[in-house]
Amino acid sequence: MKLTVLGATGGIGKEIVRQALDAGHEVTAVVRDPARLPVTGDRLEVFRADLTDPGALRPAVGGRDAVLSGLGARGRKDAGIAARLTRTVLAALEAEEVRRLLVVSAAPVGPAPEGDGFLDRAVLGVVSAVLKDIYADLREMEAEVAGSGTDWTVVRPPRLQDKPLTGRYRTVVGGFPRKGRFIGRGDVAHAMLGMVGDPATVKQGVGVAY
Structure with missing residues (x-):
């Protein structure tokens, strides 16, 4: 497949690029600073673009x-960036008639897992209060994506860790894994790549966790 990865120098973005290349895909990595992308490959195109301009992103x-x-x-100082940049992305996709889009959100933005106990709910409440501006940004981003004409999937991980790819995690379409508190960035990337061709995840939020 021909894939474009946005935020390719971030923790999840780098993993998506690396794993997609390993799987034989052609990858366009969109970055602000190419020097920050440590991944190389014959099927990799590094594209420097201003993500505030849909026209610059279209190619x-x-x-x-x-x-x-x-x-x-x-971080909290960047709250608002997800919704703002995603609007640019959606405009570029509409102009180019590209339909399949997968974005990363966060577990607290989606529905609470069924059967979680008091401690889980209490921890989630504290985290949501501390990061309320970031989660408000992600909710706005999700609303923009859901209102678009794309075949979208919103991926909602819990607390992210820098751990090696395991390929062993749980996913719940339309919900979240019970007692799923952590996941490695490499496994989020792995899950996203697996969802690209999965029709069951289209126009759905998907919880992913260990």
């Missing part, structure tokens, strides 16, 4: 089978 997404986005805030 990077046109003719692709899917676009996978790891865009999002790296």
Whole structure:
């Protein structure tokens, strides 16, 4: 497949690029600073683009089978960036008539897992309060994506870890794995790549966790 990866220098983005190349896909990695992308390969195109301009992004997404986005805030000071940049992405996809889009959100933005106990709910409440601006940004991003004409999937991981790819995790379409508290960035990337061709995940939020 021909894939475009947005936020390709981020933790999840780098893993998507690396794993997609290993799987034999052609990858366009959209970055602001090419020097920050440590991945190389014969099937890799590094595309430097201003993500505030849909016109500048169009050549990077046109003719692709899917676009996978790891865009999002790296801290509370960046709150608002996910929705803002995703609007640019959606405009570029519409102009190029590219339909398949996968984006990363966060577990607290989606429905609570069935059967979680008091402690799980309490921890989630504290985290949501501390990061409320980031989650508000992600909710706005999800609303923009859901209102678009794309065949979208929103992937909602819990707390992210820098761990080697395991390929062993749980996914719940339309919900979230019970007591799923952590997941490695490499496994989020693995899950997203697996969802690209999965019709069951189209126009759905998908919880993913260990």
